[in-house]
Every structure is written in C-alpha cells, then in structure tokens.
Amino acid sequence: MVQYSSVRLDASFAALSDATRRGVLEQLGRADASITDLAEKFHMTLTGMKKHVGVLERAGLVTTEKVGRVRTCKLGPRQLDEETAWIERYRQLWAARFDELDKVIEELKRKENVDGRK
C-alpha cells in the first residue's frame, strides 16, 4: 500500500519537477483551458504544450477532453488525493512527536505541582 503510493507520488513529483508543468497546474486550478490557450499563455509551440500536458495526464494530475476540434484540460482527480496523502504523512510525524511532547509536558506539570510553584 505504502509502496504503491510512493510509486504514484514519484510519478507526480516527476511531473511537477518542471516549472512550465507546475504553471499549467496553477493555471488549471483557476480555470479549465484548451491546449491552445495554454501554449499561448506559456509562449510555447502547440507540440511542446501537448508533451507537457501528456506528462501531467499520465501522472493523473490533468484530464483532457476533446470537444469538436478543441482539447480542453482540467485538473485531474488525483491531485487532491496526492496532496492529501503527503500532508497526512507529514501530519503523522508531527502528531507522533506532539503526542510524546504531551507526555513530557504532563510530567513537567506534575513535577511542578509536587515541588510547589517556584
């Protein structure tokens, strides 16, 4: 389970390792856009943008849909899952630390009560 999610994460982060691709995600976070719009916005050729979108699509970060002659890109369902997953991993570390800290603090409090306030 954890193994699987780290493989998925690796794909996501590889996809995110490029500034243009991160820009595309930010852009799509604001509004859906066609490949043509994105190419213009990032001053790229259509072919270059198609490649970037392909990488993002394979990582599950973007989905595309062709309506007539226009291919529209939107954020994929994966993005939220991934962020949630690594935030949760991060949270677990801090939660574990702070639960231990809680014990230390309880001990200090008890000691203080025994010793009387200085």
Added chain:
Amino acid sequence: MDASKESEPQLTSNRTTVEPKSDREIVVTRTFDAPARIVFQAWTTPELFRRWWIPKSMPVPLLSYEADIRAGGSYRLVFGHDAAQPMAFFGTYLEVTPHSRIVWTNDEAGDDGAVTTVTLEEKGGKTLQVLHELYRSKQARDAALASGAYSGMGETFEQLDELLVTLGTTARSS
C-alpha cells in the same frame, strides 16, 4: 501515573492539524493543557526535547544531539544505525523568546531549507502551539514533503499507527 488519568490518555481533543497555507508554507497546530512556560521548557531543554522529537516509532536512532538554544546559536541532530552512515539535520536559531517564540533554519537542505517558527500562545492555562514552516519555493516545499525529512517515515506507518492507537487517537483513515 495520575490516578484520575489511569484510563487511556485523552488526546483526542488536542489533535494535531496540518494545513498547507500557501504554496510555500505549511502550518501545524496543536493545543497542550499546560501553561506556555512548561511547553517552552519541553522545547528548549535538550534532554526533554530529544525524548519527544524522536518518537519511539522513528526507524532511525538518534546518535547525537547538540543545541545551543539562543538567537545565533546552532543545533545539530545526527541520526543513523551506525556512525558510518550518519544523517545530519542542522541549522541556526534566529530567534528564541522565552515562552512565546522559537525560530530556526534547516540548513541540511542547502538553499531549499525551510525556516521553522514555533509560537506559543497561552489562554486560560492552555497553550496553542503553532509550528510554521516557510520554504523558499513551492518546489522546495513539495520536494520536502515528498521525501526529504520524511523519507523513511513511510515504512513506519504501521508503527506510527500503533503508537497513535496506544496514545488513544484514532488510527489513520484509509
């Protein structure tokens, strides 16, 4: 053991929450049922700090820890199964204000290192602790979250779950 607390610890009311605040920031909050000076003491007394900073479930033992906890002072934590392959975390304290604020750098990541700020706010005998990590870029933050300081934590999910369960918090949602 305090007789009134013989049952499992009541930690559910004081949950650790994590929120990505902006592209470059993460904020971790937690309340403690103690005055700020006690929380501060647990942060700034090295022998107390090492007891909780490295939860029992951490896969790698702490080989050494040195800290000069005052503005301009530095700290160094070294982890490893043997001294041949140590993993060091180090940095400098930018600010240490008794009972309210500790700010330090995380220099092991070089230019990508975050600045960590801990603030303590006492209200009615309880302390709200806010830990704020500011990265230089979204990329640095994402990289740190994806691996960096938390690599190796992945394998400890189960151990962590156990720890959290024994501590009376709910297990990780699937």
